[in-house]
Amino acid sequence: MFTPLSLFVGWRYTRANRSNHFISFISLVSTLGLMLGVAALIVVLSVMNGFDRELKERILGMVPQASINGYDGSLSNWQPIREQLLVAKGVEGVAPFVQAQGMLTASGRVQPVLVTGIDAALEATVSIAANQMKQGDLNSLKAGEYNIVLGELLARFLGANLGDKVNLVLPEASVSVAGIVPRMKRFTVTGIFSVGAELDANLAYVDIADAARLKRIPTGEIEGLRLKFANLFDAPNTVVSLARQLDARVYTSDWTRTHGNLFQAIQLEKRMIGLLLFLIVFVAAFNIVSTLVMVVTDKQSDIAILRTLGATPGRILRIFMIQGSLIGFIGTLLGALLGVLLALTVSDLVAWIESVFGIQFLSADVYFISYLPSELQMGDLLLIIAVSLGISLLATLYPAWRAARVEPAEALRYE
Template sequence: MFGPFERAVAGRYLRARKGERFVSVIAIFSLVGIALGVATLIIVMAVMNGFKADLMGRILGLNGDMSLFSVSRSIGNYDDLAATVRHVPGVTAATPLIEGQVLLSAGSYNTGGMVRGMTRAGLRDLHEVSDSLVAGSLDGFDGNDAIIIGVTLAERAGLSVGSRLTLISPNGAATPFGTMPRIRAYHVVAIFDAGMNDYNSSYVFLPLPAAQVYFQMPDQVTQIQVMTRDATNVQPVRAAIERAVGDSRIRVLDWTQTNNAFFGAVTVEQNVMFLILTLIVLVAAFNVISSLIMMVKDKTADIAVLRTIGASRGAIMRIFLMCGASVGVTGTVIGTVLGIVFCLNIERIRQFLQSLTGTNLFNPTVYYLEHLPEKLIWSQVVEVIVMALSLSLLATLYPSWRAARTDPVEALRHE
């Protein structure tokens, strides 16, 4: 498409000579703008992908892909029901549990919290907790006097393995003097770090028999938590569970029903950010138009001479297309490399900036996560590259067309 003649002339025009520095400076700014726009797009999309994937993995890892509830708010035959669910294709685990809200108290520290009563085997299946123990072990998770807490709660309340944590529930026994709250202290047997500040600070785990005693639910649970092989395709598994259970009193809710609004908002924000940051590349493309128009005005006499010695309009157009495309392609390549390198080292960069400034750049109490996640999706990187190259090439069309339309007679009349 581009012959040696066009490449030679375009390369000569891209090398600024005396008196042409201003056009060259505009071209450099255009290149820098495209590079920064492409790098910013890649970095932001990778961070938002990582945020979504990490958040989704942790939320589903702790809450399960779906849950079974009873319209009566308690499930009696939970062992048989869990066994039925485990035999459904696509199900990897079905864990009966009791969940209830309490007040957590340790010395002068008090906060609201969520109690989950589970068997030791069920807690082992909850890998976000069982695989992230920072102190203690699951060996002592039995009886009526054991509790597992999060690392943030342990730090705020000054607790360690062997300490006592008191649970207070307002749903106590009725007396002539009113309802007396239920108060019970438990020994901490393990401390976990789930990677989410919300869970680390407010979730505690009791053995299932202890939770049944505390919440006065003998031989009952509040739900059955279900894990599946593919969380992104839970609807067929949910339908299969409903058919296997065959009980209209049991409701099956998957994560798309309970958390869909949250993940939908993240997806919308991701798309909006892509459109907003695309404007950076668009502005840089307009700079390419400006630099090319100025180059065409500056090279009017050269264009006329080239036309008189036999250069066709197509050759002139290809020369300036190459000039603009060189800026766009170079900026896109630099921006892509810069964005990928930044993404692959984003946590190291955050730690360096944090130590340099002495500030917390990613507060876990605000962002729920305790590190800056990133997930490069190469198809999105390709989309960014194609978008940047397309805008850059489109920006060269009009100035190149104007150059090709130059009349050599008119251009040389006053020379």
């Protein structure tokens, strides 16, 4: 079978030979360096994509993508407003809410908490809370029964289980015969949810009527409406536009104000880490340059013989470009395979290490999620492979150009 001369000679020079094992070793190091650089890039960018996905699906699945709040702290006649918002383009769900910050106490322990009063029947249209229940049921929240659903970490800190009583203390004083005392109410724990994020430690749900009564909001009124959009990136502009169409006095909020900095930080870190890890690929490319330079020096007599047999400078150029490109191709291919394998298994691998050694790399007390996520995206994979192959090809140009400039008479003078 016919094989082009440039490809045949380039492949022969790539393989190990007895004349110079050091050059073969440097070639192997270049391949391994490129493989590790590509694999590290794929794994790290997949982990950053995983954090980005978890922020969108879990954190932003629990907190409002956007909200329309009553200007004076309450919103009356909200049902027609909800119906008006539901028919707006891009709106997938609208649900009422009442929020209060306070302290939960149980068994002598105290924890700060953000209590959200919800309508359990409507909450599923704007939140994933009902799907994250670990114990109990979100529908257990009924008006007048003063039930509460806690995050898993919050319940653990308080030592509270299903059926236990917890006291909610609001930072608002009430005047009684005993003087000025904090506003307090006892709740029964009827559910525990877990999203594997910081919300498990500081979020609780109660019925919206119970929350309104505690905050002394008039009967039938709410604090605001939570909205869910088909595209969460439309939330900031769309919610402002919708609010302007309402007859009520309202103000808006959206996820970019509450969690936008976290999202931007993840995007920035992904770009910076990707840029830094590309330096590994550049280092491997420099190894390719040094390998080819030594090969050109070692093979000058061979190059001279090929030239005397009729090989053109362009053919000599292609021989060494093919050799360097083969190193880059093999290193990139092996790195891509290793990176894909690790990206698909890194979450399970880290979980196994944590269970075996009894350690936790990501604590919900410090990080916004408590496990290492990973999401392999084809766009990132193709970009890494293309850039790696491109850098490898560019690294061959100078050594190949030097090889093409070898003069046969000068190279064979002392042979």
